[in-house]
Amino acid sequence: MSSVADTHSQEHHHGPAKGISRWLLTTNHKDIGSMYLIFSFAMFLLGGSMAMVIRAELFQPGLQIVQPEFFNQMTTMHGLIMVFGAVMPAFVGLANWMLPLMIGAPDMALPRMNNWSFWLLPCAFLILVSTLFMEGGAPNFGWTFYAPLSTTYGPPSTTFFIFAIHIMGVSSIMGAINVIATILNMRAPGMKMMKMPLFVWTWLITAFLLIAVMPVLAGAVTMMLMDINFGTSFFDASGGGDPVLFQHVFWFFGHPEVYIMILPAFGAISHIVPAFSRKPLFGYASMVYAVGAIALLSFLVWAHHMFTVGIPLAGQLFFMYATLLIAVPTGVKVFNWVTTMFRGSLSFEAPMLFAVAFIILFTIGGFSGLMLAIAPADFQYHDTYFVVAHFHYVLVPGAIFGIFASAYFWLPKWTGHMYDETLAKTHFWLSFIGMNLAFFPMHFLGLAGMPRRIPDYALQFSDFNMVSSIGAFMFGVTQLLFLFIVVKCVRGGEKAAAKPWDGAEGLEWTVPSPAPYHTFSTPPEVK
Amino acid sequence: MAEQQPQQGKRSNSRVIAWCMAGVVGMFAFGFALVPLYDVFCEITGINGKTGGRYETGVSNQVDENRTVTVQFLASNGPGMSWEFRPVQRSVKVHPGEAVTVNFYAANPTDHAMVGQAVPSLSPSEGTLYFHKTECFCFNQQPLDAGESVEMPLVFIVDPELPEHITKLTLSYTLYDQDPQARGSGSARAGATTTNNNG
């Protein structure tokens, strides 16, 4: 993705440095963006291979491949790596590449901090992954790490896990500050807030969410650290603490975190759908307001993850109503995308395929979210595979498909070559079928009563689990094809025009493909 | 233009960073502030069923002779706690407003002195606001020598304001061993409990 930039550096600028120091010391937003994207894809494969272990064990009832304690480590690490290692860095990578190009800025506002915030990530994940090899094993308490399972009863590696969370938190916060400073200060003259591309808008709001909740997560793990090592009792009932408090603090972070993983995808889809419908986005302003509303509401719904902990009636009702309310702005967004497609002139290249699948499957995830929001019904759904199906329907087509759509959409800009359309369509269809085969049966499993996070299950769940595992293997293997497509595209292929998509709009298409190492040294004028 | 913009950028960048860092520090502090905030919130609304500390008003409420509320007592032991611990009476019927005394029995069957701490919890949590303890063994730690036993008093008043639909309150105590080693503090514990993931 990255070897490209060398060829087109403009004369009066320095080109990239040579060798390893280019990558270690770079402050160029394009280099850093590429590194983020490569890192996140590596993490995606690592987290994915853990998912393969999970699905292999669940292929049949009985314990075959792994023991329960290792199974729990796999579910925990899969969740942590996918959330913090794959999805979030991928969006930061997209932001690094595209934000300056979209707002007509020469680089990110804080390039040296940018370098730092990237290099912290591999350190954090080195620590996290190393816990797998420690005595007592890796964290085994689920990515939600509820106390006291993660404190009094946690493995010794918990302290390292906390340290890793701290580092990636610092990285995310620095990334968010950089995004905010870039968007607020570096826009080309004439680009007013309400003229900003939606990807810029959604990332601005995401960055504010990050600044608001990552410190809360840091606070939560710090309290855990103190409970484990310094004898405090924040979450320990025996010392007067409250384990439920942990869940409140965690989900105060956790729910906005869910939107952190989806809002940038909303933004990217809002570029891709109009581009391939050859028609302007319907309801730009309402899109912006909807994202703002979703972000604000996300602070008021955290306890819907905790309907069964024994919150009193009034609390249950409040959180149920607030959660239902989120469906309104989310609905507005879906309606806007569909209306953008309506009476357009549609074509279905890979980015559009992923975008359409995003809309359909994310909406299905939204529907199951609506069902989960109904507190009484949640007593049946809670902590079953129905929930697993729900959040995978939101995150796989939502975040992951959003990222694939963005990658195919902007690959020509990054590499200067068109990707192989046939392979990309194969990648799409195999991913689409695999994903649905893997996750749709999980709805049935949950409704039939299969709890989540179990390494073995009763016989009536056998058939759908087998189907689900087959789908998961298919989805997993297919992702190697994506790697191949990207490598092939970086190394050569049909030359891409500055604007390879006839319906695309935006400043990023005014620079040549591949984008030169330095762009917009002179800010463009936006009318 | 090109000259000017980075200049402008620089100046406001530090402002943006300052604001963002203030936000970060503020939210980190807020994370910790959630602990006391949650306690205050719980005390006001009673949502977690944690009954409050000593009830100090002193002024005796009007006793409502027409209403009877059942108060049920439960006793549990925390992990690794080997004391015998139970309520002397399983439940009592009380009139709201009257002060009632009940006893809990605790005995230390081991061959060494131990210290216990009882942690109260009330259900339904809505009733927490209306359950006042004027004297409770849970206010203090309870030391017991090897083989010693004790009857521990609890004096409470059910508030006459208790919502009509609540007819039964369940007060549960969990007794924890206060030996620092057993209580989960110190890495000794963390190290030893590898157990739970390993075994």
Place this chain on the structure above:
Amino acid sequence: MRVHAKRAVALAAGLLSPAVVMADWTMNMAPGVTGTSNQIFSLHMTILWICVAIGVVVFGVMFWSIFAHRKSQGAKPANFHENTVVEILWTIIPLAILVAMAVPATATLVEMYDTSESEVDIKVTGYQWRWRYEYINDDFGYFSSLSTPREQIENRQAKGENYLLEVDNPLVIPVGKKVRFLLTANDVIHSWWVPEFGVKKDAIPGFINETWTRVDEPGIYRGQCTELCGKDHGFMPVVVEAVPEEEYNAWVAEQRAAAETERQLTEKDWTLDELMERGEKAYASACASCHQPDGTGMPPAFPALKGSQIATEDMAAHIDIVVNGKSGTAMQAFGGQLSEVDLAAVITYERNAWGNNTGEMVTPKEIFDYKNQE
């Protein structure tokens, strides 16, 4: 009485067996056997159909666009990009639908929270990794742990019909009575769920939660722990037997009598063989999940008992660690969890099984004296 029980079980089995046959491809929630679960089921179906209806409309428009407005078929794009009326409409209509969903949901929730007027109170305590049920008005209680043999889990034996959903001692409740559950946990958070009752509530250490059910049909109902609670989270099922009231009363009387017998058994003179026989069972339910059925443990966390110092040398130390646990480790204090008879049996078993042939035994009476020494 017995005949009656058998009939009830046969009936239940008869009713359930078609369900078992078809269960493999079950796609929907079961309506369940309580008022609550039926209400939840109808809420679930209502919302499901509302979602399907919205989906049909939204996806309908989308697929229409996909098929009719293709560039390859010469579609020319329109240029509209906003319409205030439409945008306001599709904000307000969903809002109205949501309000319509919230009303029945609120009513159901209010009912689910009404735990008053209960006739039977049962305390449910979650342990790693089993449940304890205490009939607090009748002074008896017992542990309920998974009874699926290890061989089935490890695929050395064909799996039974209720694989992983069977326990040694199920919870027994009367049909048609309001039963109130008071939930708490000993170690970590667990969650007690019986899908067919529509009852799920977290059991939190140090805190008490309550919920209730009224079961209309006799039968055996199965559920599981639904909150990740460590290694054997998937192996702590919930089994509830709902029986007619008279049968329930008889069962309670039997249990109370059994509790009394247990106290008398303590006084009885036990032989080594009797203790070994009882100890093997007690060991399987209380100790084997950590120390393993063959006593080899899982070092370093769970030490081996086979040939260990504790199980072959000083008897007093052995009794102490079983009765009082060991601070700072996963070794719990079993003094309160097992009866004197079972404690004596387990200790005797551990000292004589797997080649630990010490030939020593400890009687329930000795354990009783040990626990009550002044």
